[in-house]
Amino acid sequence: MKYGFVLPSGDARTAAGLAVELERAGWDGIFLWEPVWGVDAWVSLAACAMVTERIRLGTMLTPPSRMRPWKLASEAATLDNLSGGRVILSVGLGAPEVGFAEFGEVVDRKQRAELLDEALEIIDGLWQGPPFSYSGKHYTISEIRDDFVHKPAPPVQQPRIPIWVVGAWPSERSMGRVAKYDGLIPSARDASGDFRQANPDEVREMKAWLEDRRGGTPIDIVVEGETPLGDPNAAARVVAPYRDAGATWYIEAMWSAADHDAVLARARGGPPRVD
Secondary structure: OEEEEEEOOOOHHHHHHHHHHHHHHOOOEEEEOOOOOOOOHHHHHHHHHHOOOOOEEEEOOEOHHHOOHHHHHHHHHHHHHHHOOOEEEEEOOOOHHHOOHHHOOOOOHHHHHHHHHHHHHHHHHHHHOOOEEEEOOOOEEEEEOOOOOOOOOOOOOOOOOOEEEEEEEOOHHHHHHHHOOOEEEEEEEOOOOOEEEOOHHHHHHHHHHHHHHOOOOOOEEEEEEOOOOOOHHHHHHHHHHHHHHOOOEEEEEOOOOOOHHHHHHHHHOOOOOOO
16 A cells, blocks of 8 residues: 645645655655645645655646646646656546636536546547547547647656546446546545545445456555554554555545644654555
């Protein structure tokens, strides 16, 4: 199992400082949330790349429905080259309540799903390099040839930068989207109809479903939670059930932390290793 850490808030300088501490403490990745309007995740991740050598750099998560896919593809490929191949792109429908309506972004769930599907096809296609063209319901791209001016260098990671996708269990369409890419961020509905992280039993079912659909091809399964500092047994009780269900990444997510000193202390304490 690998271990990542989400920065709940802070500017690019804060992110870079935390990335140094995380790498020193043995974490495997730093992940930044991507606001509608706020501190830019990709600029912050570039700052992290410049002061680290090993740690993976990702978003948690990016909603492509409110972005131009070719711009997102350029940002991720540029960062992958800058970092020597350390980028992970995590995507989903996003949380409309964090400002989608205020800025005129698409709120309708079905349309956001359509935009997500098309964006991922475009991003993957552009990363493969020219020639490339696309004709969909929402996006059309005329043929891009090898002599296209100022095309970015392809990602260092091949065949592509890993793409982790939120999968809503047991939605066939949502899980089918995940099966095309490289990682599952497992989600399920609670009794009230709201989405939450899938529990270990659901993660186990989702893993089996994906293995069957993908013919046994491995896929990352990414869960998040919060573990206490200095209590390995309590941390194991949080992480181990997900590891046993097949999770390959655990992300420490102190989303409600208001005190950066507490975030920094947890980062310096190292990952809650149970394997």
